Amino acid sequence: MDRRKLMLLAAVIVAALGTVLVFLYVQGADSRAAAKFDHVEVLRAVAMIEPGETIDAAAAGGKLQLQPVPADAAMQNVVSTIDDLVGEAANTRIYPGEQIITDKFGDAGDASLLPIPEGKxxxxxxxxxxxxxxxxxxxxxxxxxxxxxxxxxxxxxxxxxxxxxxxxxxxxxxxxxxxxxxxxxxxxxxxxxxxxxxxxxxxxxxxxxxxxxxxxxxxxxxxxxxNSDSEVTASDSGVTIDNLFK
Known part of the structure; x- marks a missing residue:
């Protein structure tokens, strides 16, 4: 086989390899894009839910709405229905736009609805x-x-x-x-x-x-x-008119 034919064969192989690589890249990009825009429906607050307010009352008051979110943005323990939370109450304030997760609800009659630290x-x-x-x-x-x-x-x-x-x-x-x-x-x-x-x-x-x-x-x-970097120091006398400008 002369040199001319060898060069032509090499060019064909390189072109075929390039085509395969481009095809694989496009397929991967399509998969990544599909995963990025894959959505799931979750319950979100559309109005403020106060501590102690039951999930039933929030739903009856129109404070919950089923909305789509990107699959990779869905929080852990998020719910799409109130079925598993019926009778439970919020243990913290839930702001509009927040996803409804089981961690923020507990027994309505529980005295520990407020997150009071031990010993406080x-x-x-x-x-x-x-x-x-x-x-x-x-x-x-x-x-x-x-x-x-x-x-x-x-x-x-x-x-x-x-x-x-x-x-x-x-x-x-x-x-x-x-x-x-x-x-x-x-x-x-x-x-x-x-x-x-x-x-x-x-x-x-x-x-x-x-x-x-x-x-x-x-x-x-x-x-x-x-915050954690704030410097706060108590003074013996505080501030009075006598030391206001000292």
């Missing part, structure tokens, strides 16, 4: 959105709590017992639930709330609970949202 108890405080970082505090947030009230201060060398003071009350507290309150309806003798109020439920020990309750009854609380 749950107490609630009511705050305006301004005092709770403009509404950014959610269940699971970590916060520092400050108290604004009156206390002992030295002003111009004179000790006063009733000077305004702001101090750190608790440096690191976990919020376990957040719920909105209903503003007072206008009417004769009624006072309409100027700002929306929210109830924050905190996980605290006994001493912390006593401090929060006392401070709420005798002063004003403000919450600061924090």
């Amino acid at each position: 108890m749950a107490i609630s405080v009511q705050l305006t959105d301004v005092s709770r970082v403009a509404g950014f505090i959610k269940a699971g947030s970590r916060v520092s709590i400050f108290v604004n009230g009156t206390g002992k201060a030295v002003v111009d060398g004179t000790v006063s017992e009733d000077e305004p003071i702001t101090r750190l009350l608790l440096p690191d507290v976990t919020v376990i639930a957040v719920g909105s309150t209903t503003p007072t309806a206008p009417g004769e003798g009624a006072v309409v709330e100027a700002l929306p109020a929210t109830i924050l439920t905190l996980a605290v020990d006994q001493k912390e609970a006593e401090r929060v309750i006392y401070s709420q009854q005798n002063g004003d609380l403000s919450f600061a949202l924090r």
Whole structure:
């Protein structure tokens, strides 16, 4: 076989091999695309579901909807029907758009609907959105709590017992639930709330609970949202007019 024929044969083999490789690539791409756009139907929340609200009540209130999601985006333990959750209640707030998973529901009569850490108890405080970082505090947030009230201060060398003071009350507290309150309806003798109020439920020990309750009854609380890198240090005197600019 002369050189010319050998070159022609080699060209045919290379072309055939290239065709096979292109075919295999296209087939693989089609399979990957099909897998990417393969959808399954799951139940999703279309309205807020509050802690303690039963799945039955949520369904009856139109808060659930069967929607398609990409198969690889479906969460573990997601459900497509409420059949396995009938009679159970949400143990945390479920926001619109969330997939309904079994982990977030439990017995409606269970006292542990709130995720209270071991050794802690749950107490609630009511705050305006301004005092709770403009509404950014959610269940699971970590916060520092400050108290604004009156206390002992030295002003111009004179000790006063009733000077305004702001101090750190608790440096690191976990919020376990957040719920909105209903503003007072206008009417004769009624006072309409100027700002929306929210109830924050905190996980605290006994001493912390006593401090929060006392401070709420005798002063004003403000919450600061924090993360693992936040540096919070208590001061002995807090901030008064005497040291405000020092």
